[in-house]
Amino acid sequence: MTRLAFSGLSALLLLTAASAAHADTAAATPARQSALIVYGNDPCPKGEGDEIVVCAREPESERYRIPKKLRKTKPDETGARSWSDRVPVLEEASRPQRPNSCTTVGASGQTGCTQAMLRQWFAERRAVEADNREVP
Known part of the structure; x- marks a missing residue:
């Protein structure tokens, strides 16, 4: 029982000392x-x-x-980009909300899957043609 009382008293003294130290630092700061x-x-x-x-x-x-x-x-x-560079990016960003987008989002979104496949095919074809032009 005395050990419990001693530990409680020591904890109380530590808390009192800590609050006094905190009050001193609070008074010292401007x-x-x-x-x-x-x-x-x-x-x-x-x-x-x-x-x-x-x-x-x-x-x-x-x-x-x-x-x-x-x-x-x-x-x-x-x-820093021209409008001709911005247009394809803006079109691609708004494509899922428009009809013929080959997606479940938006009205008639499921109707554009063939168009999406053709767009991809033309983009790949342009890339291949550009690669062929660069090789001497």
């Missing part, structure tokens, strides 16, 4: 923190009261520029 980017020779603003202000300095030439993360464009974005 209420407000600010992170800013300053450009050129602009001064870093001072904190009011217990506020912490952290400043990152960038060159003056970067002041009105788009951030570096957003400057680069990906090569396969739709803005």
Whole structure:
């Protein structure tokens, strides 16, 4: 019985010490923190009261520029492609919802299986002809 009481008392003391340590660290941290980017020779603003202000300095030439993360464009974005390249992709994306699509989705979807087979045959034929043209 004394062993149970001792373990309960020691657990209570540990919890009290932990909450006191947490209260000390909570009181030590400031209420407000600010992170800013300053450009050129602009001064870093001072904190009011217990506020912490952290400043990152960038060159003056970067002041009105788009951030570096957003400057680069990906090569396969739709803005970098012509409309003649986009049309087949858009047609293929909307094909399952249209009639004659050889699918169970959409109205009359089952009616296009022969057309799908012919499209595949013509695409394979174009690929073979392109390969034959490239070989001297």
